Amino acid sequence: MPGMSRKAAVALAASASIALLATACTGQSDAGGSDDASKEQTINFWHAWSSENEVKAVKSLVAGFEKAHPNIHVNVVGNMTDDKINQALRAGGDKAPDVVSSFTTNNVGKFCSSGAFIDLNPFFKKAHIDPQTTFPKAMNEYTQFEGNRCTVPLLGDAYGLYYNKDAFKKAGISSPPKTWSEFETDAKKLTISKGDSYSQLGFMPDYHGWESTTEHYFGQFSPTYFDSSGKSNIAKDPAFTAGFTLQKKLVDELGGFKKLETYRSKLGDEWGIKHPFHTGQVAMQLDGEWRLGMAEEAKPDFEIGVAPLPVPDDRADQYGKGYITGTIAGIAATSKKQNAAWELVKYMTTDTDAVVGFANDIHNVPSTLAALKSPKLKYDPRFKTFLDIASNPNSTTTPASINGGTYLVTIQQFGYDYESGKSTDLKAGLESTAQQIDTDIAQAK
Numbered sequence: 001m002p003g004m005s006r007k008a009a010v011a012l013a014a015s016a017s018i019a020l021l022a023t024a025c026t027g028q029s030d031a032g033g034s035d036d037a038s039k040e041q042t043i044n045f046w047h048a049w050s051s052e053n054e055v056k057a058v059k060s061l062v063a064g065f066e067k068a069h070p071n072i073h074v075n076v077v078g079n080m081t082d083d084k085i086n087q088a089l090r091a092g093g094d095k096a097p098d099v100v101s102s103f104t105t106n107n108v109g110k111f112c113s114s115g116a117f118i119d120l121n122p123f124f125k126k127a128h129i130d131p132q133t134t135f136p137k138a139m140n141e142y143t144q145f146e147g148n149r150c151t152v153p154l155l156g157d158a159y160g161l162y163y164n165k166d167a168f169k170k171a172g173i174s175s176p177p178k179t180w181s182e183f184e185t186d187a188k189k190l191t192i193s194k195g196d197s198y199s200q201l202g203f204m205p206d207y208h209g210w211e212s213t214t215e216h217y218f219g220q221f222s223p224t225y226f227d228s229s230g231k232s233n234i235a236k237d238p239a240f241t242a243g244f245t246l247q248k249k250l251v252d253e254l255g256g257f258k259k260l261e262t263y264r265s266k267l268g269d270e271w272g273i274k275h276p277f278h279t280g281q282v283a284m285q286l287d288g289e290w291r292l293g294m295a296e297e298a299k300p301d302f303e304i305g306v307a308p309l310p311v312p313d314d315r316a317d318q319y320g321k322g323y324i325t326g327t328i329a330g331i332a333a334t335s336k337k338q339n340a341a342w343e344l345v346k347y348m349t350t351d352t353d354a355v356v357g358f359a360n361d362i363h364n365v366p367s368t369l370a371a372l373k374s375p376k377l378k379y380d381p382r383f384k385t386f387l388d389i390a391s392n393p394n395s396t397t398t399p400a401s402i403n404g405g406t407y408l409v410t411i412q413q414f415g416y417d418y419e420s421g422k423s424t425d426l427k428a429g430l431e432s433t434a435q436q437i438d439t440d441i442a443q444a445k
Contacts, residue, residue: 033118037339042073045344046088046097048327049362050079057361064354065347072340082107089116089334098335099344101154105142105325106398106405112145113402117330119148123342129350134368136390138324138397145400152349153367155359156326157288158389159216161309162295164190166302167200167283176307178319180220180246183284183310184253190283191254197263198255201276203284205250206260207415210270211287214415215408218243219323219396220311225407226399230441232434234411235427242312244426248419257420273298289386293363296380306382308389322389324397326367365390403444407437 035041049058055078062074077097082104088096100117111117124131131140131149139153163176171190177183183203190202207213223239226232234240251257267281268274271294277285278298285291286309295304308320329349331341347354355371358364360378365386371377372391379387389395401407414433417423 033338035337035339037343038071040071041337041340042075043098043337043340043344044075044077044095045099046077046080046085047101048080048103054362057358060361061348061354061358064357065344068347069343072343074344089332092334096334097332098337098341099329099331101327101329103327105328106408108142108151108328109145109400109402110404111330112148112150112400115333117150118333118338119150120152120331120345121149124149127346129346134350136324136367136369136372136395137393138395139326139367142325142397142400143328151328151330152345154327154329154349155355155362155364156324156367156390157290158365158386158395159211159219159286159288159309159323160385160389161307162277162285162287162291163305163307164280164283164302165305167280168305176305177310179313179316180310181313184250187250187284188253193255196259200280201263201282202254203250204260204264204276204282205247205254206257206264207412207419209264210285214243214411215398216286216323217247220309220321222315222394222396232407232437234437235430235434240430241426244415244418247415251419289365289383290363292380292382304382306385308385318394320388321392321394321396324390324395326365401441403440406440410436410440
Protein backbone atom coordinates (compact mmCIF):
# COMPACT_ATOMS: atom_id res chain seq x y z
CA MET A 1 0.00 0.00 0.00
CA PRO A 2 1.50 3.35 -0.94
CA GLY A 3 1.71 5.69 2.00
CA MET A 4 0.45 9.23 2.11
CA SER A 5 3.75 10.51 0.77
CA ARG A 6 3.40 8.45 -2.37
CA LYS A 7 -0.13 9.33 -3.39
CA ALA A 8 0.21 12.93 -2.20
CA ALA A 9 3.30 13.23 -4.39
CA VAL A 10 1.40 11.95 -7.40
CA ALA A 11 -1.51 14.30 -6.81
CA LEU A 12 0.80 17.25 -6.26
CA ALA A 13 2.78 16.54 -9.39
CA ALA A 14 -0.38 16.28 -11.45
CA SER A 15 -2.09 19.36 -10.01
CA ALA A 16 0.98 21.55 -10.12
CA SER A 17 1.82 20.29 -13.60
CA ILE A 18 5.48 20.74 -12.79
CA ALA A 19 7.81 21.62 -15.62
CA LEU A 20 9.98 18.62 -15.09
CA LEU A 21 13.01 17.39 -16.97
CA ALA A 22 11.73 18.94 -20.19
CA THR A 23 14.50 21.47 -19.77
CA ALA A 24 17.10 18.92 -18.71
CA CYS A 25 17.88 17.85 -22.28
CA THR A 26 20.61 15.62 -21.00
CA GLY A 27 20.74 13.58 -24.20
CA GLN A 28 22.24 10.14 -24.64
CA SER A 29 25.63 9.83 -22.98
CA ASP A 30 28.41 8.91 -25.42
CA ALA A 31 29.85 6.48 -22.88
CA GLY A 32 26.43 4.98 -22.14
CA GLY A 33 26.08 1.26 -22.68
CA SER A 34 29.81 0.67 -23.05
CA ASP A 35 30.38 -0.73 -19.56
CA ASP A 36 30.91 -4.43 -18.86
CA ALA A 37 28.06 -5.66 -16.61
CA SER A 38 30.12 -8.73 -15.63
CA LYS A 39 32.82 -6.58 -13.98
CA GLU A 40 32.89 -5.42 -10.35
CA GLN A 41 31.11 -2.07 -10.08
CA THR A 42 28.67 0.08 -8.12
CA ILE A 43 25.54 1.80 -9.44
CA ASN A 44 23.18 4.32 -7.84
CA PHE A 45 19.44 3.63 -7.58
CA TRP A 46 17.13 6.48 -6.57
CA HIS A 47 13.52 5.83 -5.61
CA ALA A 48 10.63 7.78 -4.08
CA TRP A 49 9.36 5.42 -1.38
CA SER A 50 9.71 6.85 2.11
CA SER A 51 7.67 4.96 4.72
CA GLU A 52 9.57 2.45 6.87
CA ASN A 53 7.98 -0.72 5.44
CA GLU A 54 8.38 0.51 1.84
CA VAL A 55 12.07 1.42 2.31
CA LYS A 56 12.63 -2.00 3.89
CA ALA A 57 10.89 -3.66 0.91
CA VAL A 58 13.14 -1.82 -1.59
CA LYS A 59 16.24 -2.91 0.34
CA SER A 60 15.01 -6.51 0.23
CA LEU A 61 14.40 -6.24 -3.53
CA VAL A 62 17.91 -4.87 -4.12
CA ALA A 63 19.45 -7.53 -1.83
CA GLY A 64 17.88 -10.19 -4.05
CA PHE A 65 19.46 -8.54 -7.09
CA GLU A 66 22.92 -8.32 -5.47
CA LYS A 67 22.71 -12.00 -4.55
CA ALA A 68 21.97 -12.86 -8.20
CA HIS A 69 24.64 -10.40 -9.45
CA PRO A 70 27.41 -10.45 -6.80
CA ASN A 71 29.66 -8.21 -8.91
CA ILE A 72 27.16 -5.32 -9.08
CA HIS A 73 26.71 -3.30 -5.89
CA VAL A 74 23.79 -0.88 -5.53
CA ASN A 75 23.74 2.36 -3.56
CA VAL A 76 20.07 2.93 -2.71
CA VAL A 77 18.75 6.44 -2.08
CA GLY A 78 15.09 6.81 -1.05
CA ASN A 79 12.51 9.60 -0.74
CA MET A 80 13.65 11.18 -4.01
CA THR A 81 11.18 13.51 -5.71
CA ASP A 82 11.23 14.13 -9.46
CA ASP A 83 12.61 17.62 -8.77
CA LYS A 84 15.59 16.20 -6.89
CA ILE A 85 16.16 13.65 -9.66
CA ASN A 86 16.07 16.45 -12.24
CA GLN A 87 18.72 18.45 -10.34
CA ALA A 88 20.98 15.40 -9.95
CA LEU A 89 20.76 14.50 -13.64
CA ARG A 90 21.77 18.04 -14.56
CA ALA A 91 24.66 18.05 -12.09
CA GLY A 92 25.91 14.59 -13.14
CA GLY A 93 28.91 13.06 -11.42
CA ASP A 94 29.50 9.83 -9.51
CA LYS A 95 26.64 10.41 -7.06
CA ALA A 96 23.98 11.00 -9.74
CA PRO A 97 21.48 8.17 -10.23
CA ASP A 98 22.02 5.44 -12.81
CA VAL A 99 18.59 3.92 -12.23
CA VAL A 100 15.58 6.01 -11.26
CA SER A 101 12.08 5.12 -10.15
CA SER A 102 9.27 7.67 -10.03
CA PHE A 103 5.64 7.70 -8.93
CA THR A 104 4.71 10.29 -11.54
CA THR A 105 3.46 8.19 -14.44
CA ASN A 106 2.21 11.40 -16.06
CA ASN A 107 5.82 12.53 -16.60
CA VAL A 108 6.80 9.69 -18.96
CA GLY A 109 6.36 11.96 -21.99
CA LYS A 110 8.83 14.42 -20.46
CA PHE A 111 11.32 11.74 -19.44
CA CYS A 112 11.33 10.34 -22.99
CA SER A 113 11.13 13.51 -25.12
CA SER A 114 13.81 15.36 -23.12
CA GLY A 115 16.29 12.52 -23.51
CA ALA A 116 16.68 12.32 -19.73
CA PHE A 117 16.11 8.55 -19.77
CA ILE A 118 17.40 6.18 -22.46
CA ASP A 119 15.18 4.16 -24.78
CA LEU A 120 15.04 0.64 -23.34
CA ASN A 121 13.78 -1.04 -26.54
CA PRO A 122 17.30 -2.11 -27.65
CA PHE A 123 17.96 -3.63 -24.19
CA PHE A 124 14.69 -5.58 -24.27
CA LYS A 125 15.52 -6.83 -27.75
CA LYS A 126 19.03 -7.92 -26.75
CA ALA A 127 17.60 -9.73 -23.68
CA HIS A 128 14.96 -11.45 -25.87
CA ILE A 129 12.16 -10.03 -23.70
CA ASP A 130 8.96 -8.93 -25.45
CA PRO A 131 7.32 -6.12 -23.46
CA GLN A 132 3.98 -6.79 -25.21
CA THR A 133 3.76 -10.28 -23.72
CA THR A 134 5.51 -9.40 -20.44
CA PHE A 135 3.50 -6.44 -19.15
CA PRO A 136 -0.26 -5.76 -18.98
CA LYS A 137 -1.56 -3.72 -21.94
CA ALA A 138 -2.23 -0.46 -20.03
CA MET A 139 1.17 -0.60 -18.30
CA ASN A 140 2.82 -1.12 -21.68
CA GLU A 141 1.10 2.02 -22.91
CA TYR A 142 1.99 4.41 -20.09
CA THR A 143 5.70 3.53 -20.05
CA GLN A 144 6.46 4.81 -23.56
CA PHE A 145 6.06 7.95 -25.65
CA GLU A 146 5.99 8.07 -29.46
CA GLY A 147 7.69 4.68 -29.74
CA ASN A 148 10.38 5.52 -27.18
CA ARG A 149 10.17 3.06 -24.26
CA CYS A 150 12.22 5.13 -21.83
CA THR A 151 10.54 3.65 -18.75
CA VAL A 152 9.29 0.28 -17.57
CA PRO A 153 6.53 -0.56 -15.03
CA LEU A 154 7.64 -1.27 -11.44
CA LEU A 155 4.42 -2.37 -9.70
CA GLY A 156 1.13 -0.67 -10.42
CA ASP A 157 -2.09 0.81 -9.07
CA ALA A 158 -5.55 -0.29 -10.17
CA TYR A 159 -8.76 1.57 -9.41
CA GLY A 160 -11.97 -0.11 -8.34
CA LEU A 161 -15.09 0.36 -6.21
CA TYR A 162 -15.20 -0.06 -2.44
CA TYR A 163 -18.64 -0.44 -0.91
CA ASN A 164 -20.20 -0.74 2.53
CA LYS A 165 -21.81 -4.21 2.56
CA ASP A 166 -23.91 -3.42 5.64
CA ALA A 167 -25.31 -0.25 4.07
CA PHE A 168 -26.06 -2.22 0.88
CA LYS A 169 -27.96 -4.83 2.85
CA LYS A 170 -29.94 -2.17 4.73
CA ALA A 171 -30.85 -0.49 1.42
CA GLY A 172 -31.92 -3.82 -0.10
CA ILE A 173 -29.08 -3.92 -2.64
CA SER A 174 -27.87 -7.46 -3.21
CA SER A 175 -24.69 -6.92 -5.27
CA PRO A 176 -22.35 -4.12 -6.40
CA PRO A 177 -23.44 -2.13 -9.48
CA LYS A 178 -22.02 -3.26 -12.80
CA THR A 179 -23.25 -0.43 -15.04
CA TRP A 180 -23.37 3.31 -14.47
CA SER A 181 -27.18 3.32 -14.49
CA GLU A 182 -27.18 0.68 -11.73
CA PHE A 183 -24.58 2.75 -9.88
CA GLU A 184 -26.76 5.86 -10.17
CA THR A 185 -29.78 3.98 -8.76
CA ASP A 186 -27.71 2.53 -5.88
CA ALA A 187 -26.05 5.86 -5.04
CA LYS A 188 -29.50 7.43 -4.64
CA LYS A 189 -30.81 4.48 -2.56
CA LEU A 190 -27.79 4.72 -0.26
CA THR A 191 -28.13 8.48 0.27
CA ILE A 192 -29.91 9.50 3.47
CA SER A 193 -30.42 13.25 3.76
CA LYS A 194 -30.45 14.97 7.13
CA GLY A 195 -31.74 18.53 6.80
CA ASP A 196 -29.33 20.39 4.55
CA SER A 197 -26.72 17.65 5.02
CA TYR A 198 -26.55 13.83 5.06
CA SER A 199 -26.43 11.08 7.66
CA GLN A 200 -25.08 8.89 4.83
CA LEU A 201 -24.09 9.76 1.27
CA GLY A 202 -24.21 7.02 -1.35
CA PHE A 203 -21.20 8.37 -3.23
CA MET A 204 -19.23 11.64 -3.36
CA PRO A 205 -19.25 12.42 -7.11
CA ASP A 206 -17.40 15.76 -6.91
CA TYR A 207 -14.06 15.94 -8.69
CA HIS A 208 -12.51 17.18 -5.44
CA GLY A 209 -13.85 14.01 -3.78
CA TRP A 210 -10.52 12.24 -3.20
CA GLU A 211 -9.87 9.88 -6.14
CA SER A 212 -12.92 10.78 -8.26
CA THR A 213 -10.88 12.61 -10.90
CA THR A 214 -11.83 12.96 -14.55
CA GLU A 215 -9.29 10.35 -15.69
CA HIS A 216 -10.58 7.79 -13.19
CA TYR A 217 -14.21 8.28 -14.26
CA PHE A 218 -13.45 8.48 -17.97
CA GLY A 219 -11.23 5.39 -17.95
CA GLN A 220 -14.41 3.28 -17.84
CA PHE A 221 -15.58 4.89 -21.11
CA SER A 222 -12.34 3.88 -22.93
CA PRO A 223 -11.58 7.39 -24.24
CA THR A 224 -9.07 8.37 -26.92
CA TYR A 225 -7.34 11.50 -25.59
CA PHE A 226 -5.42 12.35 -28.77
CA ASP A 227 -6.07 11.70 -32.45
CA SER A 228 -3.51 10.21 -34.83
CA SER A 229 -1.95 13.63 -35.46
CA GLY A 230 -1.46 14.28 -31.73
CA LYS A 231 -4.31 16.81 -31.41
CA SER A 232 -6.68 16.73 -28.43
CA ASN A 233 -9.65 14.50 -29.15
CA ILE A 234 -11.84 15.41 -26.18
CA ALA A 235 -14.32 17.49 -28.18
CA LYS A 236 -14.75 14.73 -30.78
CA ASP A 237 -14.75 11.47 -28.80
CA PRO A 238 -18.25 10.87 -27.33
CA ALA A 239 -16.61 9.10 -24.36
CA PHE A 240 -15.77 12.50 -22.83
CA THR A 241 -19.26 13.90 -23.33
CA ALA A 242 -20.68 10.73 -21.74
CA GLY A 243 -18.25 10.93 -18.80
CA PHE A 244 -18.92 14.58 -18.02
CA THR A 245 -22.68 14.05 -18.42
CA LEU A 246 -22.71 11.10 -16.04
CA GLN A 247 -20.74 12.90 -13.33
CA LYS A 248 -22.86 16.08 -13.55
CA LYS A 249 -26.04 13.98 -13.32
CA LEU A 250 -24.71 12.31 -10.16
CA VAL A 251 -23.86 15.71 -8.65
CA ASP A 252 -27.36 17.05 -9.38
CA GLU A 253 -29.22 13.93 -8.25
CA LEU A 254 -27.32 13.46 -5.00
CA GLY A 255 -28.10 16.92 -3.67
CA GLY A 256 -26.41 19.46 -5.90
CA PHE A 257 -22.89 20.86 -5.97
CA LYS A 258 -23.26 23.28 -3.04
CA LYS A 259 -24.78 20.73 -0.65
CA LEU A 260 -22.20 18.09 -1.59
CA GLU A 261 -19.26 20.47 -1.22
CA THR A 262 -20.51 21.70 2.17
CA TYR A 263 -20.72 18.09 3.35
CA ARG A 264 -17.32 17.23 1.86
CA SER A 265 -15.65 20.15 3.65
CA LYS A 266 -16.61 18.64 7.01
CA LEU A 267 -15.39 15.12 6.26
CA GLY A 268 -12.10 13.48 7.27
CA ASP A 269 -8.81 13.54 5.43
CA GLU A 270 -8.17 11.14 2.54
CA TRP A 271 -5.06 9.71 4.21
CA GLY A 272 -6.30 9.66 7.80
CA ILE A 273 -8.23 7.15 9.84
CA LYS A 274 -11.36 9.33 9.54
CA HIS A 275 -11.68 8.96 5.77
CA PRO A 276 -15.48 9.16 5.20
CA PHE A 277 -15.61 5.67 3.73
CA HIS A 278 -13.98 4.27 6.88
CA THR A 279 -16.51 6.08 9.08
CA GLY A 280 -19.57 5.06 7.06
CA GLN A 281 -20.38 8.65 6.05
CA VAL A 282 -19.95 7.67 2.38
CA ALA A 283 -21.22 4.23 1.31
CA MET A 284 -19.29 3.80 -1.98
CA GLN A 285 -15.78 4.95 -2.82
CA LEU A 286 -13.79 5.03 -6.07
CA ASP A 287 -10.22 4.23 -5.00
CA GLY A 288 -7.00 2.33 -5.60
CA GLU A 289 -5.87 -1.02 -4.25
CA TRP A 290 -4.10 0.58 -1.25
CA ARG A 291 -7.43 1.67 0.28
CA LEU A 292 -8.31 -1.87 1.40
CA GLY A 293 -5.42 -2.05 3.88
CA MET A 294 -5.99 1.52 5.07
CA ALA A 295 -9.72 0.90 5.55
CA GLU A 296 -9.15 -2.34 7.48
CA GLU A 297 -6.55 -0.61 9.71
CA ALA A 298 -9.24 1.94 10.62
CA LYS A 299 -11.34 -0.95 12.04
CA PRO A 300 -14.71 0.06 10.52
CA ASP A 301 -17.91 -1.26 12.06
CA PHE A 302 -19.10 -2.71 8.74
CA GLU A 303 -17.93 -5.28 6.20
CA ILE A 304 -15.98 -3.87 3.25
CA GLY A 305 -16.80 -5.06 -0.26
CA VAL A 306 -14.55 -4.61 -3.30
CA ALA A 307 -15.59 -4.72 -6.96
CA PRO A 308 -14.57 -3.29 -10.33
CA LEU A 309 -15.91 0.15 -11.19
CA PRO A 310 -19.13 0.17 -13.23
CA VAL A 311 -19.00 0.51 -17.02
CA PRO A 312 -21.30 2.37 -19.43
CA ASP A 313 -24.51 0.46 -20.14
CA ASP A 314 -23.52 -0.04 -23.78
CA ARG A 315 -20.19 -1.59 -22.64
CA ALA A 316 -21.70 -4.02 -20.10
CA ASP A 317 -19.62 -6.85 -21.57
CA GLN A 318 -16.45 -5.00 -20.49
CA TYR A 319 -17.36 -5.07 -16.78
CA GLY A 320 -14.22 -6.00 -14.84
CA LYS A 321 -11.90 -3.41 -16.34
CA GLY A 322 -10.50 -0.34 -14.59
CA TYR A 323 -8.05 2.54 -14.72
CA ILE A 324 -4.38 1.60 -14.30
CA THR A 325 -1.35 3.65 -13.34
CA GLY A 326 1.81 2.95 -11.34
CA THR A 327 5.45 3.42 -10.52
CA ILE A 328 7.92 3.65 -13.39
CA ALA A 329 11.65 2.96 -13.62
CA GLY A 330 14.24 4.16 -16.11
CA ILE A 331 17.96 4.48 -16.79
CA ALA A 332 19.57 7.93 -16.76
CA ALA A 333 21.08 8.98 -20.08
CA THR A 334 23.99 10.48 -18.12
CA SER A 335 24.86 7.08 -16.60
CA LYS A 336 28.20 5.61 -17.69
CA LYS A 337 27.09 2.19 -16.41
CA GLN A 338 24.00 1.58 -18.50
CA ASN A 339 24.56 -2.15 -19.00
CA ALA A 340 24.86 -2.72 -15.24
CA ALA A 341 21.89 -0.41 -14.70
CA TRP A 342 19.87 -2.50 -17.17
CA GLU A 343 20.63 -5.66 -15.18
CA LEU A 344 19.03 -4.03 -12.13
CA VAL A 345 16.05 -2.69 -14.09
CA LYS A 346 15.54 -6.06 -15.81
CA TYR A 347 15.64 -7.92 -12.47
CA MET A 348 13.29 -5.53 -10.62
CA THR A 349 10.72 -5.38 -13.40
CA THR A 350 10.76 -8.72 -15.22
CA ASP A 351 11.98 -11.36 -12.73
CA THR A 352 8.69 -12.95 -11.63
CA ASP A 353 9.76 -13.84 -8.08
CA ALA A 354 11.30 -10.38 -7.57
CA VAL A 355 8.13 -8.62 -8.76
CA VAL A 356 5.92 -10.89 -6.63
CA GLY A 357 8.07 -10.44 -3.52
CA PHE A 358 8.04 -6.65 -3.88
CA ALA A 359 4.27 -6.62 -4.49
CA ASN A 360 3.72 -8.76 -1.40
CA ASP A 361 5.88 -6.42 0.68
CA ILE A 362 4.21 -3.12 -0.26
CA HIS A 363 0.75 -4.37 -1.28
CA ASN A 364 0.75 -2.89 -4.77
CA VAL A 365 -0.38 -4.65 -7.94
CA PRO A 366 2.32 -6.74 -9.69
CA SER A 367 3.40 -5.32 -13.04
CA THR A 368 3.98 -8.43 -15.16
CA LEU A 369 1.38 -10.86 -16.49
CA ALA A 370 3.36 -13.79 -15.01
CA ALA A 371 3.55 -12.18 -11.55
CA LEU A 372 -0.19 -11.44 -11.59
CA LYS A 373 -0.80 -15.19 -11.92
CA SER A 374 1.93 -16.35 -9.51
CA PRO A 375 0.87 -18.76 -6.75
CA LYS A 376 3.42 -17.00 -4.51
CA LEU A 377 1.31 -13.84 -4.35
CA LYS A 378 -0.11 -13.27 -0.86
CA TYR A 379 -3.25 -11.19 -0.56
CA ASP A 380 -6.65 -10.70 1.00
CA PRO A 381 -9.17 -12.50 -1.28
CA ARG A 382 -10.78 -9.11 -2.04
CA PHE A 383 -7.45 -7.86 -3.42
CA LYS A 384 -7.85 -10.27 -6.32
CA THR A 385 -10.30 -7.75 -7.82
CA PHE A 386 -7.33 -5.43 -8.48
CA LEU A 387 -5.15 -8.22 -9.87
CA ASP A 388 -7.94 -9.06 -12.32
CA ILE A 389 -8.38 -5.38 -13.27
CA ALA A 390 -4.63 -5.08 -13.92
CA SER A 391 -4.56 -8.11 -16.21
CA ASN A 392 -7.82 -7.21 -18.00
CA PRO A 393 -7.00 -6.22 -21.63
CA ASN A 394 -9.89 -3.71 -21.59
CA SER A 395 -8.38 -1.75 -18.68
CA THR A 396 -7.24 1.73 -19.62
CA THR A 397 -4.71 4.40 -18.73
CA THR A 398 -3.94 7.95 -19.82
CA PRO A 399 -1.38 8.47 -22.61
CA ALA A 400 2.00 10.13 -22.16
CA SER A 401 2.34 13.71 -23.38
CA ILE A 402 5.35 15.92 -24.04
CA ASN A 403 4.28 18.24 -21.22
CA GLY A 404 3.37 15.52 -18.76
CA GLY A 405 0.00 15.66 -17.06
CA THR A 406 -0.77 19.25 -18.09
CA TYR A 407 -3.59 18.13 -20.41
CA LEU A 408 -5.20 16.17 -17.56
CA VAL A 409 -5.05 19.22 -15.29
CA THR A 410 -6.72 21.28 -18.06
CA ILE A 411 -9.52 18.71 -18.43
CA GLN A 412 -9.94 18.53 -14.64
CA GLN A 413 -10.16 22.32 -14.45
CA PHE A 414 -13.03 22.31 -16.94
CA GLY A 415 -14.59 19.54 -14.84
CA TYR A 416 -14.59 21.85 -11.80
CA ASP A 417 -16.28 24.58 -13.85
CA TYR A 418 -18.86 22.22 -15.30
CA GLU A 419 -19.86 20.42 -12.11
CA SER A 420 -20.23 23.72 -10.23
CA GLY A 421 -22.39 25.34 -12.91
CA LYS A 422 -19.77 27.98 -13.74
CA SER A 423 -19.68 26.51 -17.26
CA THR A 424 -23.01 25.30 -18.68
CA ASP A 425 -22.26 24.59 -22.35
CA LEU A 426 -20.55 21.19 -22.45
CA LYS A 427 -19.88 21.18 -26.19
CA ALA A 428 -18.32 24.66 -26.21
CA GLY A 429 -16.39 23.87 -23.02
CA LEU A 430 -14.88 20.73 -24.51
CA GLU A 431 -13.91 22.61 -27.68
CA SER A 432 -12.15 25.40 -25.78
CA THR A 433 -10.46 22.85 -23.48
CA ALA A 434 -9.18 20.95 -26.54
CA GLN A 435 -7.80 24.20 -27.98
CA GLN A 436 -6.01 24.95 -24.71
CA ILE A 437 -4.47 21.46 -24.64
CA ASP A 438 -3.24 21.83 -28.25
CA THR A 439 -1.78 25.27 -27.50
CA ASP A 440 0.07 23.99 -24.42
CA ILE A 441 1.52 21.02 -26.31
CA ALA A 442 2.62 23.23 -29.23
CA GLN A 443 4.41 25.51 -26.77
CA ALA A 444 6.10 22.56 -25.05
CA LYS A 445 7.48 21.40 -28.39
